Amino acid sequence: MSAIRVRFAPSPTGPLHIGGVRTALYNYLFARRHGGTFILRIEDTDSQRYVEGAEKYITDSLKWCGIEVDEGVGVGGPHEPYRQSERRAIYLQYARQLVQSGNAYYSFDSAESLDKLRAEAEARGEVFAYDHSVRDGLDNSLKLTAEEVQARMDRGDQWVVRFKMPVGEEVVMQDLIRGEVRVNSSTLDDKVLYKSADGLPTYHLANIVDDHLMEITHVIRGEEWLPSLPLHVLLYRAFGWSDSQPQFAHLPLLLKPTGQGKLSKRDGDKMGFPVFPLRWVSPTGEISRGYREDGYFPEAFINMLALLGWNPGTEQEIFSMDELIRDFSLERVGKSGARFSPDKAKWFNAQYLHAKPDEELAAMYRPELLAKGIDIPMEKITQIIGLIKSRATFVNEFWELSSFFFEAPQEYDPKAVQKFWNGDNPGRIKELYALLEQADDFTAGALHDKVAAWIEDKGYPMGQVMNCLRLALVGASKGPDLFEIVSFIGKEQTLSRIAKALEVLAN
Numbered sequence: 001m002s003a004i005r006v007r008f009a010p011s012p013t014g015p016l017h018i019g020g021v022r023t024a025l026y027n028y029l030f031a032r033r034h035g036g037t038f039i040l041r042i043e044d045t046d047s048q049r050y051v052e053g054a055e056k057y058i059t060d061s062l063k064w065c066g067i068e069v070d071e072g073v074g075v076g077g078p079h080e081p082y083r084q085s086e087r088r089a090i091y092l093q094y095a096r097q098l099v100q101s102g103n104a105y106y107s108f109d110s111a112e113s114l115d116k117l118r119a120e121a122e123a124r125g126e127v128f129a130y131d132h133s134v135r136d137g138l139d140n141s142l143k144l145t146a147e148e149v150q151a152r153m154d155r156g157d158q159w160v161v162r163f164k165m166p167v168g169e170e171v172v173m174q175d176l177i178r179g180e181v182r183v184n185s186s187t188l189d190d191k192v193l194y195k196s197a198d199g200l201p202t203y204h205l206a207n208i209v210d211d212h213l214m215e216i217t218h219v220i221r222g223e224e225w226l227p228s229l230p231l232h233v234l235l236y237r238a239f240g241w242s243d244s245q246p247q248f249a250h251l252p253l254l255l256k257p258t259g260q261g262k263l264s265k266r267d268g269d270k271m272g273f274p275v276f277p278l279r280w281v282s283p284t285g286e287i288s289r290g291y292r293e294d295g296y297f298p299e300a301f302i303n304m305l306a307l308l309g310w311n312p313g314t315e316q317e318i319f320s321m322d323e324l325i326r327d328f329s330l331e332r333v334g335k336s337g338a339r340f341s342p343d344k345a346k347w348f349n350a351q352y353l354h355a356k357p358d359e360e361l362a363a364m365y366r367p368e369l370l371a372k373g374i375d376i377p378m379e380k381i382t383q384i385i386g387l388i389k390s391r392a393t394f395v396n397e398f399w400e401l402s403s404f405f406f407e408a409p410q411e412y413d414p415k416a417v418q419k420f421w422n423g424d425n426p427g428r429i430k431e432l433y434a435l436l437e438q439a440d441d442f443t444a445g446a447l448h449d450k451v452a453a454w455i456e457d458k459g460y461p462m463g464q465v466m467n468c469l470r471l472a473l474v475g476a477s478k479g480p481d482l483f484e485i486v487s488f489i490g491k492e493q494t495l496s497r498i499a500k501a502l503e504v505l506a507n
């Protein structure tokens with residue numbers, strides 16, 4: 001078997017949806033798993049839908065995800081160029097070849113005349129299709145002589161090349177995920193393959209020609225392309241390339257969190273999660289949020305995506321890229337849609353965050369502290385991280401989880417005040433103030449022992465007193481170990497916060 005060659009072939013029509021990233025990822029994993037080549041080809045032949053900046057967005061996204069391109073746009077390789085708009089000279093000869101072999105024809109029908117046919121069909125409650133049932137009556141080379149065709153081209157008439165879909169043929173296709181797929185060719189229309197107006201091929205022609213020329217062995221792409229497969233298979237046959245035709249694998253859709261329908265940008269906007277890897281600012285200034293900017297680690301994002309459609313057959317959920325490469329197989333990609341879960345995405349990030357060394361997280365947190373004018377040694381930050389990280393999902397939550405290490409609470413959670421700051425408790429806190437004022441050893445362990453002994457000696461309710469102290473120091477009844485906080489902020493700050501709480505909460 002020849003070496004595995006796969007391609008990710010996005011069209012630069014906007015930001016890359018996470019479904020597209022998953023397609024790239026599966027291609028990449030498949031290539032790496034088999035020692036093959038992962039190619040990036042940009043399919044930019046639809047000038048109408050071209051969006052400025054989209055190609056850069058695609059390459060930036062792949063880079064952020066750690067998906068390395070072996071060959072293609074931005075990297076080069078033996079089949080350059082890899083941007084279809086730069087390959088335009090290649091496609092016309094192939095379109096002509098199909099006309100000459102009787103598999104395609106020139107059509108001169110104007111956009112207006114086709115619009116009219118569409119409108120008439122609609123009025124009859126039908127949908128117009130340029131297919132075997134109508135093509136003989138339309139303005140195309142099927143009924144013109146070669147001289148007539150040439151004369152019309154010479155006089156400057158615009159034309160397209162259309163595929164001449166066979167009639168009544170059962171097209172049998174093999175899909176690595178779906179198994180055998182059959183379609184009767186009579187249900188398919190005569191797709192446009194090439195347009196003289198812009199001198200560009202359509203997706204179908206360029207895609208097949210390039211997959212052939214680039215010696216692609218496996219086409220792994222989204223399910224939305226399955227309806228194009230019969231045409232593609234027939235194109236391979238028409239070119240005489242069936243023997244070297246790639247194998248196909250159509251990936252299941254990414255579904256909305258409800259499981260109903262395809263995951264869209266609107267779902268993300270509505271439910272507050274990104275559907276794009278990176279933030280995207282459209283040419284008109286519309287902003288779409290990205291996983292990167294929301295604080296996701298690329299490893300967590302990739303791990304989450306890998307499991308949306310593929311399952312390892314075990315209970316394992318956390319996979320590094322190397323583990324994914326080791327374990328990935330198309331056989332374990334499911335047929336049915338994969339439901340996206342925003343909560344699960346967060347869960348993955350939390351797992352990665354909790355597993356990261358405190359020093360690494362401290363280095364990520366430091367710039368935010370510096371921006372707030374807090375310049376403390378790395379080991380102090382590291383210590384804080386160790387105390388708070390189990391409660392965090394994102395690095396951008398660190399401040400909220402640790403601000404009390406640096407500043408006294410501005411407010412006290414009213415619910416906690418009502419629950420704990422009552423009865424004898426303020427008096428007990430006053431006593432605790434005196435106790436701490438006498439303490440010399442402010443290490444967490446020593447403080448704990450001292451205070452616990454005092455509470456026991458007095459017979460005070462431990463939970464009540466501790467929650468009041470927490471309220472005074474943190475402003476709420478949650479947070480990491482209290483004595484770690486006391487030890488970190490030190491005696492002076494501890495006493496001043498207790499004094500302030502006694503004063504403010506007395507009123």
Ligand code: GLU
Nearest residue numbers: 009010011043207221225
């Ligand atoms: N350009 C197509 C896309 O944007 C490629 C589909 C394919 O992989 O054949 O998804």
